[in-house]
Amino acid sequence: MTNIKRRNFLKAVGIGGAATVAGFGCAANGSATASRSAHVIVIGGGSGGATAAKYLKRFSPDLQVTLIEPSATYYTCYGSNWVLGGHASMDDIAQTYDALASRHGVNVVTDSVTEVDPAKRAVKTAGGTTMNYDFLIMSPGIDFRYDAVPGITAADAERVPHAWKAGDQTRILRSQLEAMPDGGVFVMVAPGNPFRCPPGPYERASMVAHYFKQAKPRSKIIILDNKENFSKQGLFVAGWAQHYGDMIEWVPSSRGGQVEEVDVANLTTISDSGLTTFKADVLNYIPPQQAGAIAMQTGLTGDGFWCPVNQQTFESSIHPGIYVIGDSSVAGAMPKSGHSANNQGKIAAAAIVNSLAGKDPLAPSTANTCYSLITPDHAISVAAVYALNAEGTLAGVEGSGGVSPADAPASVRQMEAIYTKGWYTGITADIWG
């Protein structure tokens, strides 16, 4: 620990506040075996990082926990399709860090991490601060691979929004949908596997259809997919037919859904070596994805696009002492969802607390639940419980999980729609409340 610069440590102590000083109580007693409270830095205040920060303090109140997140207000990606459908507002999906700081004693720093030094256990921020950590949790979400398809770059995201990170992008896509004339065509290019929120593109099509049905019923929705099947497919397709007739057309890879080039100026996609084109009035290109930039930059992805971890603890397989949770991690059968990230935050927090206590890591058992709205009164879900298998991979527990029944009556779909809203309220309270 001699590499900790005195100035930086003072900074860390300063922001730790009263709780930090209290943490040194045993040292003040002059005990020869005195200890200091460990400092855990969490990068990223989304579903994974905010949960990890909160549960670290919940599991072990003496810990010093610093959460570094660039935005003071975080917009959840889940729920953003409801904004596109016009039945939720941006305020409904806005979360802040007030409770983490005031109720749970997390030191929340509004800044972004520009560099991590795993050897020195230090992070540098854009604001010019250097902080040392004993443990680091990274939850940086996703980054986009705009280099995967020619013709479109990140600079085109205003004209052709991805809206796959919520916030301004959600507003841009919503305004374009509002400005589109009746009879227009909304084309969405769904990302290849694996990607954030597997049912998300299909819920988005549903919510846009819900809006079109009321506001511009002659319009059309085309989903271009490089896949041959998708999450909750049977339930989505049946729901689309029931509520929207033939408004939504899903085009799999084998029928020209594999987009090979984007002509941004003409809002046109090109596939089948130029034989198939789709002209849009509103084009929503969701690029293929990879781990968040800081994880890539720190070398946590190795040769791949995602971060391999010990799936019992979520500690990086590449840099010990760094835990990677949420979308950036490789988590066996767990999908890249906010619910998964929330659960992984708890596993990593428990692993760090038990490591400090000199205990072996626990055998995790964890869950995912994803609700999707087809209309505001018709929801479907997929759920699973995961446990570590003999190969050390998180796998679905046999006999558990699955999707909503295909033959459920409207009352069950409505009940699930009510629980969809309840899930949002509950999980955001668990993460940021």
Place this chain on the structure above:
Amino acid sequence: MKRSRVLGPGIALALAALALAPQASAEVERGELLAASCFSCHSIDATGNMPGLVGYPRDLMISQMQAFADGSRPATIMDRHSKGYSKADVELIADYIATLQ
């Protein structure tokens, strides 16, 4: 040590503590970690519309999880979740949740 006087004795002690290994006395038991998974939907503050679990009676928890798993209590999603836990796991969850206040 003028600076120490300015910053207060806590800082000086903190600096002395730097040479020591970080520690924490708390420990997370498996029941607490398993139960934390429930709180994703069943918020610990009883926010949202899922039933609150704080102080939920132990035996009732065990019987309801069993009823969800065998289908005797109808559900939209708890049937699919309840089948993912062994009887021993459900008991650990029930033991922990019953102690919550």
